[in-house]
Amino acid sequence: MRRVRMYNSTHRFDMEGATGPTASPNVRWTHEIQRLSDVAVWDGQVYCTTEAGSVFVFTLDGDPQWRLEVGPRLDGNPAVVDGTVYLGRVHPRGEVVALDAATGSEHWRFETDDGVHSSPAVVDGTVYVGSFDGNVYALNAADGAERWTTSVSSYEIWSSPAVVNGTIYIGGGSDYVHALDGQTGEERWRAETGGDVMSSPTVVDDTVFIGDGSVYALDAASGTERWTFETDDGVSSSPAVVDGTVYAAGGDGSVYALDATIGTEQWSREIGDALYASPMVVGGTVYVGSNEHLYALSVECGETQWRFDTGPVTDSLAVVDDTIYVGGGNDVYALAGPSTTGTEAYGTTSGTGTNHTTSDTEVFDPTSDS
Numbered sequence: 001m002r003r004v005r006m007y008n009s010t011h012r013f014d015m016e017g018a019t020g021p022t023a024s025p026n027v028r029w030t031h032e033i034q035r036l037s038d039v040a041v042w043d044g045q046v047y048c049t050t051e052a053g054s055v056f057v058f059t060l061d062g063d064p065q066w067r068l069e070v071g072p073r074l075d076g077n078p079a080v081v082d083g084t085v086y087l088g089r090v091h092p093r094g095e096v097v098a099l100d101a102a103t104g105s106e107h108w109r110f111e112t113d114d115g116v117h118s119s120p121a122v123v124d125g126t127v128y129v130g131s132f133d134g135n136v137y138a139l140n141a142a143d144g145a146e147r148w149t150t151s152v153s154s155y156e157i158w159s160s161p162a163v164v165n166g167t168i169y170i171g172g173g174s175d176y177v178h179a180l181d182g183q184t185g186e187e188r189w190r191a192e193t194g195g196d197v198m199s200s201p202t203v204v205d206d207t208v209f210i211g212d213g214s215v216y217a218l219d220a221a222s223g224t225e226r227w228t229f230e231t232d233d234g235v236s237s238s239p240a241v242v243d244g245t246v247y248a249a250g251g252d253g254s255v256y257a258l259d260a261t262i263g264t265e266q267w268s269r270e271i272g273d274a275l276y277a278s279p280m281v282v283g284g285t286v287y288v289g290s291n292e293h294l295y296a297l298s299v300e301c302g303e304t305q306w307r308f309d310t311g312p313v314t315d316s317l318a319v320v321d322d323t324i325y326v327g328g329g330n331d332v333y334a335l336a337g338p339s340t341t342g343t344e345a346y347g348t349t350s351g352t353g354t355n356h357t358t359s360d361t362e363v364f365d366p367t368s369d370s
């Protein structure tokens with residue numbers, strides 16, 4: 001059985017079975033995709049979106065499945081639930097788009113008042129997403145009908161919602177974290193932080209972990225601050241929380257390991273490159289992407305185990321078995337442990353970013369520029 005490691009609707013990690021490469025990896029395969037935006041792995045397929053508005057889908061072995069021109073611009077990780085892909089669109093207007101995961105055919109679109117950079121969370125038949133219009137939307141996953149809309153901010157919402165036990169947790173773009181009732185959208189609490197909250201919350205047990213200029217631990221029921229850890233240049237990515245330790249990547253180029261209960265520093269590792277992607281922890285390794293490389297660090301002390309030249313990594317990572325999937329610059333990589341043999345490289349697969357109908361879905365040749 002293939003084990004997939006990725007974010008779910010709580011922004012926690014599925015720990016079971018994944019190992020990831022612990023030594024300098026081999027490239028199993030790579031695709032060049034112009035203006036690559038985000039990479040996600042769901043249900044045995046790799047989904048890649050572009051700023052031009054294209055969606056590319058590959059198997060875990062790198063074989064192309066289908067390609068679709070949704071229209072510019074796509075941002076945020078896609079969510080794939082019950083055979084449907086949910087995406088946020090930024091330009092020329094904000095939209096949430098639902099596509100068939102097997103064929104790419106369009107199910108529905110929902111228009112917001114501004115761009116959607118937030119990644120959708122899909123729970124119990126409802127799609128939750130934030131928008132640059134300052135609203136959080138709850139949509140029927142089957143047909144896109146609006147269930148409720150709550151205005152939480154006059155600022156742009158970058159944060160992606162985390163959904164736990166009927167509560168929606170999200171950063172408001174300004175200096176607040178919000179908790180909303182999942183059924184009605186009514187605000188349960190808001191907690192003030194010291195700066196703009198672009199980070200997405202990670203919820204573990206009864207604690208919400210999130211970053212702005214610092215890393216915060218908040219009581220999930222009340223929003224009461226439990227502890228704060230200040231970094232030198234803010235945290236815009238989501239913290240990873242594994243086995244009582246919080247791992248946070250700072251804009252100052254450092255990775256921090258903090259005690260989840262009291263927030264004290266266990267170790268920090270200065271990488272030097274700016275860090276905007278969320279770290280991932282698999283086994284004894286912390287994986288984190290920078291503006292130049294993908295790093296593998298020891299969970300015990302932060303020592304660098306290996307580094308791979310990827311170009312800018314600004315998105316979360318996914319691990320299946322011993323293979324890590326990551327987007328860097330204009331390339332998506334499948335990197336596996338050194339025991340893996342063979343390297344497959346494919347040509348450019350660039351999208352045009354034009355508007356489409358469902359008939360524009362195509363199975364494509366990865367060696368073609370069309």
